[in-house]
Amino acid sequence: MPLLEVKNLNLSVLTGNDLLPVVRDVSFRVDENQTLGIVGESGCGKSLTSLAIMGLLGGTPISMTSGSIVFSGQELTSLTNKERRSIMGNQIAMIFQEPMTSLNPVYRVGDQIIESLRKHRQMTKTKAKKRAIELLDLVKIPEPENRVESYPHQLSGGQRQRVMIAMALACDPKLLIADEPTTALDVTVQDEVLALIRDLQQRLGTALILISHDLGVIANTCDYVAVMYRGKIVEAAPTADLFSNVNHPYTHGLLNSIPVIDRDIEWLKAIPGRVPTINEKLAGCAFNPRCNIAENICTTCDPEQITLHDDHYVRCHFAKRGTND
Numbered sequence: 338m339p340l341l342e343v344k345n346l347n348l349s350v351l352t353g354n355d356l357l358p359v360v361r362d363v364s365f366r367v368d369e370n371q372t373l374g375i376v377g378e379s380g381c382g383k384s385l386t387s388l389a390i391m392g393l394l395g396g397t398p399i400s401m402t403s404g405s406i407v408f409s410g411q412e413l414t415s416l417t418n419k420e421r422r423s424i425m426g427n428q429i430a431m432i433f434q435e436p437m438t439s440l441n442p443v444y445r446v447g448d449q450i451i452e453s454l455r456k457h458r459q460m461t462k463t464k465a466k467k468r469a470i471e472l473l474d475l476v477k478i479p480e481p482e483n484r485v486e487s488y489p490h491q492l493s494g495g496q497r498q499r500v501m502i503a504m505a506l507a508c509d510p511k512l513l514i515a516d517e518p519t520t521a522l523d524v525t526v527q528d529e530v531l532a533l534i535r536d537l538q539q540r541l542g543t544a545l546i547l548i549s550h551d552l553g554v555i556a557n558t559c560d561y562v563a564v565m566y567r568g569k570i571v572e573a574a575p576t577a578d579l580f581s582n583v584n585h586p587y588t589h590g591l592l593n594s595i596p597v598i599d600r601d602i603e604w605l606k607a608i609p610g611r612v613p614t615i616n617e618k619l620a621g622c623a624f625n626p627r628c629n630i631a632e633n634i635c636t637t638c639d640p641e642q643i644t645l646h647d648d649h650y651v652r653c654h655f656a657k658r659g660t661n662d
C-alpha cells in the first residue's frame with residue numbers, strides 16, 4: 338500500500354464568477370521511505386498541490402473540485418478539520434519556502450518546537466525542551482543549548498531554515514513535504530540545507546516530497562520525478578529513467594537548463610516563452626506555443642497520458658518519437 342496516493346486531483350480558483358482550473362488531473366504516489374520530486378516553472382501548481390495534501394486551502398479562493406488524497410489508507414478529503422489537524426504536523430509535516438513567514442518572530446525558536454511537541458506528543462515541558470535541543474543538534478545548529486533560547490531574528494537565514502526542518506521532524510512524521518526549501522537562501526547555504534535534508538531523509542527513513550523549479554536539485558535527491566506544466570503532470574518517471582529516456586519537450590528544456598560543469602556547451606538554453614497564465618484560454622497542449630516539435634494536432638487536441646513503460650508516463654502526442662533538437 339502506498340503511503341500517499343493522490344488521484345486525479347483537480348483544483349480551481351474562483352475569479353469573479355468563473356472557476357478556473359489551476360491543477361488538473363494530477364496523480365502520483367509516494368511509498369514509505371521514497372523520495373518524490375515535483376519540478377516545474379513558477380505558477381505551474383506545485384505549491385497548491387502540496388497545500389491541498391496538507392488541507393491548507395481553507396480561506397483561499399482555491400477549491401478542490403474533484404480527486405482523492407489517501408494517506409496510510411485514509412481518505413484525507415473526507416476527514417473533519419479536527420481529524421485532519423491531528424495528522425498534519427504529526428504524520429505529515431511541511432517545510433515552507435520562506436522560514437520567516439512560518440516562524441513566529443515574538444517566540445523563542447525552542448518554545449516553538451516545544452509547543453509542537455507538547456501539542457502532538459503530550460510531553461512534559463522538561464522532556465520537550467530536551468527533545469528540542471536534540472532536534473537542533475540533529476539539524477546541525479551549533480551550541481543548541483544556547484540557540485534554543487534565540488528568537489528567529491537572531492539566527493541566519495540558513496539556521497532559520499534548519500529550525501523549520503527541526504520543527505517539521507519534531508514528531509517523527511512519516512511524510513515530509515519540502516516546498517522550495519532553499520530558494521530564499523544563498524547558493525552555498527542552499528547546498529548545505531539540501532544535503533541536510535538528504536541525510537536526514539536517509540537516516541530517518543522519512544518519505545519526502547521535494548518541490549523545486551530546479552531539476553538538478555531534484556535529480557540529486559529524489560528516486561522519482563514528476564514534471565508539472567501549467568497544472569498538469571506532463572512526464573513522470575524514476576529519476577535515472579527520466580534522464581536516460583527523456584520524452585516530453587518540456588522536460589528536455591528543463592534538462593538543458595541545468596548547468597553541468599564538464600558539459601561542452603557555452604550557454605545554457607532557456608526555454609523560450611513563458612508559462613501561460615490561468616486566465617489565458619489555450620486549445621490543445623498547453624506547452625505547444627513554446628514547443629519546438631509541435632504540429633497542428635498539438636494546437637487542437639490536449640494529449641492523453643500514455644505509459645511508455647513501467648512507471649514512466651508522458652503527455653505528448655510525439656512522446657515515442659523523442660525530442661531531438
Ligand SMILES: Nc1ncnc2c1ncn2[C@@H]1O[C@H](COP(=O)(O)OP(=O)(O)OP(=O)(O)O)[C@@H](O)[C@H]1O
Pocket residue numbers: 350359377378379380381382383384385386397398399550614615
Ligand atoms: N490564492 C490564490 N489566488 C489566486 N490564484 C492563485 C492563488 N494561489 C495560487 N494561484 C495561482 O495558481 C497557479 C499555481 O500556483 P502555485 O503557487 O501552486 O504555483 P507554483 O508552481 O508553486 O509556483 P512557484 O514556483 O512560483 O512557487 C498560479 O497561476 C497562481 O497564480
Ligand SMILES: [Mg+2]
Pocket residue numbers: 383384385516517
Ligand atoms: Mg510554489
